[in-house]
Every structure is written in structure tokens, then in C-alpha cells.
Amino acid sequence: MLLISLYYLYHLLFLLFSLGLSRPLTGTPAGTGQNRLAVFMPAHNEENVIASSVRSILASRYPGNKFDVYVIADNCTDRTAELARAAGALVLERENKTLRGKQHALKWAFEQINLDEYDAVVILDADNHVHPGFLGVLDHYLAAGHKVIQGYVETKNPGDSWVTANYAYMFWYLCRLQMARTRLGLSAWLAGTGLCISTDVLRRVGWNVTTLVDDVEYTCQLLLSVPVFYLLPLLAERVRIRRAWTYLLTAGAFFFTWIPITAYGVVTCDQKSWWRTRH
Template sequence: MANILFYTALILIWSMLLYHMFLMQGGYRHFATFEKVIPKWEKNMVDLPKVNVFIPAHNEEVVIRQTLEAMKRLYYPKELLEIVVINDNSSDCTGEIAAEYAAKYPFIRVIDTEPPNKGKGKSSALNEALRQTDGEVIVVYDADNTPEKMSVWYLVMGLLNDEQAAAIVGKFRVVNAKETWLTRFINIETITFQWMAQAGRWYWFGVTTIPGTNFAIRRSVVEELGGWDVKALAEDTELTIRVYEKGYHIRFFPKAITWEQEPETLNVWWKQRTRWARGNQYVVLKFLSQIKTLKRKSIIFDLFYFFFTYFLFFFGVILSNSLFIINLFYDLNLSIGNVALVLWGLAFLLFIAEVMIALSIETTEMNTSNFFHVIAMYFTYSQMWIILVIYSLYLEMKRVLFKQEVTWYKTERFDNKKK
């Protein structure tokens, strides 16, 4: 029995590793070709839509000023651009700082959330802004984001040149990557397992997941869907599934770039990633229960990917590690012997290869320091994710069983200017 369990665990682990290598190859190919359409697309940038940029903000005084500095530099006709800071029940100076910019720049506006959306989290804040604005295109940025000058232009360009796209997704980079050992790991994770994997999924399958920031979506689609789901901690993933179910697709266009702040302490990282994991687990359980009625095959594929990632893959890792540790103290008669060590060694090398392929596309990231950080990441950061996913699943199961209300956690920001 122990041998069967061990082989099952290895199959689960290697399936995910090989799949991610497949995605890395697709992502690399997408990176090499995606800019070729830009000269043709530029010609259609004549009849531009009005754009509302939504920035949900709850106690963001540490970062909101630099965010608005970036927003005022955006390349887009100002008469067609409205930057909307959604001041969601802030108890600090967020509202005052935003109001200061609104007084100077007519294209910047502040909205204070009202009941029933007040203080309920990001989805509720976005729904409030949706109710009070009228732009044809909605762009969403988190309050710690500093998008590059052309970001909104490229997001709108994607929508104008792809009529079937409900949304266009850009990529994001880590602005504080060199602050701590943790932000270095997150920077590597972001490039490899978020935007490169995103590019690979788009290249091979035409599937993209809406992130929490740096994306544009048609207002008509959001209204058709009834806004954002206030019960979803991962409102972006949940919205993605509903967009595909309505018959639209989502395009990944990494020419639109934003820079965002990442957690610099383990405590903040743990709370943020727990919310992410719980949010994705909620989405998987919500839509897998409706799988017989889902119309789009691409959605089913995506759901199984998230199910594999947040359930089966981590189950395989936990199972293999548990059997290995138990076998040290009690002979389980595992027949796999030295083959297990070889497979573990190959898995480690494959992990290194995948990450270095991803880092190679960013000229500043392919260096000796990151190589050693990738090695350390395998034995530390990656293992932390295992514990986190178990904890998140426990919280999500408890929420369902005891019908607890969803509590939104706002990621703590850091003032890097003081360092």
C-alpha cells in the first residue's frame, strides 16, 4: 500500500513539474512574438473610448501618493481618462491625499464608498465605483501600483483590436524586489509562476486569468455579469470563470506593465497568500459543483488546473514527504529505493531549469545572485507554500461548515522612501 501511495504522489508531483515546463516554453515563445502585432494595432487607435481607472484604497496613505504620481503621467487623452480613487472607509490620510490630487488634476476623482459597499473589501469598492461611473472601459490597479506610462494605452489597444476579448491583461513586476530575502523570492515567483505561466497558458490554450491589477475590461461585460462577487476573496479568478462562461475570452498582452509593492515581512506575506489560496479554493469549489452545467471547455480546463494546483499537487508533495519521514523511523518496505532519490534530484534540477528559463527574458534578472536565490527558494519559500495551502484549506473548510462570513485582509504597505 505504501508503494502505491508513493508512486501516486510522484506522478502528481511530476505531472505538475512537466506541465509547468511546457508552460515556460509557451511563455518564452509568446515573449518572442507578441510585439509583432503592435504596428498594425496602432493604426486602429483613433476612435478611443472613455476609460475609468479604478483604484480601490483602504488606508493606503503610505503608497497612494506615488501611485497617483504614476497615474497623472499615463499616456492617454486626458479628456477621455478618469482616475477614480475609491476611498473605502479609510481611517488614515488616504482620502485627503487623493483629494489633494483631485483638486489639481480634473481627470482625477475621489469616490467614498457608501453602505452597503462601505468597508466590505475590494469587490464591494469596485462595485461602488461601477455604480458611479460611465466609462466604456474599466481599468483596475491596486493602490500600491505604479504603471508604466503606456500601460493603459496598450490595454485599450488590445480591446480595440480584439472584439471577442472581454478583458486584456498586462504583466506586473516587483518594485521592491531587492528589499529583503522574501521580496527576492516573490520577484522570482512573480516572473516564473505568474506572468510566464500566464503567457504559456495564453500561447498554448488561449486561456488567461484576470489578475487583481493591471487589466482592462469592457463595462458592458461587467454589467452583464452583475459586477464583482463580494463573497470571493480571489475576486479576479472568480470573475475570470464567469467571463469565459459568457462566451468571451481574455487576452494576455504583456506590453502593458505595472510595478507593484510586495510583502517585505513573513507575517504580511502569510496573510496575503492565505487570502489568495482561500480565494482560489473558493472558486474551485464553487464552480466544480456546477461543472455539468458549464458550457465552455476552456473553463473546465482552468478549473482542473486550479484544482490540481491547490489540492492534488500539494497533496502529492505532503504524501511523499510524509512517507519519506515515516520510513526513516519505521520500515514501510518501499520498493522504490534509490529511484526516489534520483527522481527528487531530477525534480530539483527541473525546477531550477524552469525558473532560469523564465528569468532569462528579463535582462536584469538573469544573474548569479538570482541563481543562488532560486536554489534557496526551492528548500525554503516553496516549502512554505505547502504549509500555507494546508492552513488555507482548513480555514476555508471551517468557513463552509460553520457558515462564517468572509473577512477581507488588506495587504500592509511599506514606506521604502524612509529606508
């Protein structure tokens, strides 16, 4: 009972603290475009959404010669690869009936390109749309020395139903907690999408994710790979101490995800997401 009480007290205190924090304007602070980025979108039979998602990224206010969009068409049986390519993405088509799912698709994709040509990779879901300044904000924090960055997620359609409104609140609540952790100099927990990882980190830690909860698993791998963490109250910027770093949530790097408008749609969507991982 004590542990449960402490858990909820932690959430309450961090939430109250976060309410006093102001978010930067969406798309700020923007970098100068000095980092070269590889954006990866794992997709399994996503022909209904992939083209608009690719166009959303390609419309970013970021130098066109400084980023590439890769769609990983993973065991697709529909027109995902064709539509992604027509929308302007570089398509990596993968067929593997044994190692299926997002985590394996990403590991395979990282091995298909020369990561030395990029400063960082960005991972997005196939139905994500990004704010035009999303990549620019990531560039700013990469230039400042941050190695792992989590973007701020919101629901694209919060007013469609009570289901989407509930998801919108959940995203707001979780991102607020992460803002508090970042302001206190603590590591943010990564989500499964909207994250940016320096290629230096990928070379050091790798991408060896095998579970369904790839976001939690990779967060733990990162934490275990760096032995020293320091709490620096009220400092948001990462401070290097014996090669330690924290993982930042940046509220200015803004992206959206679509949510089904009915409870049945949420259940079937979640089942589909799990099936994608083990299809």
C-alpha cells in the first residue's frame, strides 16, 4: 500500500510542478539545419495513411538536402510501398516471415543504409503527421549536444468523440510529466514514436529491441548503458559528466497521431497494432 501511495504521490507532485511550466511556441526553438536526418516510418499494410504522412514530413521547414524519408514496407500485401514511393519517400521493402514487426523492421532498415551519412535518425509511426517545424526543433537540440530527444505528441482529432478527448487528455498528462522531468534534469521516457536518436548513440548502444513494448525496452537499454545520472534542479539542459546524458522531451517538436472515434475502434486499432508487431 505504501508503494502504491508513493507512486501516486510522485505523479501528483510532478503534475502540479508541470502546471507552472510554459511550453515554447510550437516549432521553436528552431535550429539552422546543420544536422542531416534520416526519418524512418515502419509500415505494414498502411496504404490508407502512408501517402499523407510522407507528404507531411516532406513539407517540413527544413533544408531538403538535409533529410531523407525512409518508409519500411514490412511484409506488406497492399500498395503501401507504391504509394509511399509516389509521395516522395525512399522505400525499403522487407520480407521476413520469421522476424516480424516494427522492432525487427527498424533493426533491418538501420543495416540497409550508411548511418555514417546522418547525424541522427527520427522514428515515426505510419499515421503520424508532423508540425512543419518539427525537424528544425530536433536540429536545435542536436546542435546543443542532446543525443536522444522525444517529441511532444497530441491527438489530431480530439473533438471527435469522448474516446478521442480521453486520449488527448492522456497525451497531455504524460507529456506534462515528461516536461517536469526534463526541467529537473531527469531523463524523459521515450514513446514508441516521435523520437530522435543520434547515430552516435545507435553505434554505441545499437538497436536490439525484441519485445512488444519497444519504447520501454529501449529506454531501459539507454539508461543501463550510461552508469552516471545527476539530478540538477531546475536545469533543463543536459550536462555532460563522465559521458552521461539525459533523454530530453522537447515540447516545441510537435507531432500528431490519429485516434479512432469509438471505443470499438480503439479496441480493434490496438489489436491491429499488436498484430502488426507479431503479424
